[in-house]
Amino acid sequence: QQQVKQSPQSLIVQKGGISIINCAYENTAFDYFPWYQQFPGKGPALLIAIRPDVSEKKEGRFTISFNKSAKQFSLHIMDSQPGDSATYFCAAREVKAAGNKLTFGGGTRVLVKP
């Protein structure tokens, strides 16, 4: 049973369009929500992250929206580019858990068509 549920599993978007990936969680002790980007044959790399004391964080074309009461957060990729084609993972961390472990969602494969 995944503690962080991610949807959709895959999506196709046209160049210039908006990609939206959603994640939901149950554990109210989670206090840090990063998103990782993974290109084929590579390891995941941190893309952007948010803490629950803010509702939105924007870095360039990437925005995280966070809804604490609904226990949901989402990644928006604006003006999607072919170079954004990758697998995206949301994650959550419980600060008091030993080892600062991350719990990952199942991943979303994004394909941006030119």
Added chain:
Amino acid sequence: NAGVTQTPKFRVLKTGQSMTLLCAQDMNHEYMYWYRQDPGMGLRLIHYSVGEGTTAKGEVPDGYNVSRLKKQNFLLGLESAAPSQTSVYFCASRKQQGTYNEQFFGPGTRLTVL
């Protein structure tokens, strides 16, 4: 800096064989992690270490053992490989100090167990 490196990149085993995956990091990070990545399951934590000489179980530890004899190295062992252990394995490391430090991932090892 090489960051996080993993050896080997690919491996094919027969059921019952054993092997060791090596992870090395040159960032002087205290925390290290082993994950497995399976389609639709995201990344699941196998074992982790908060320092030299210490290890702990993650979400899916059965069938795996680890050792952290040196701060820069984290070894993952399979004593008797099973087809269910066919997966892509990722190592990650993180600096201890700092509440919101990111995990840095290696390039992965693709393991097939026949």
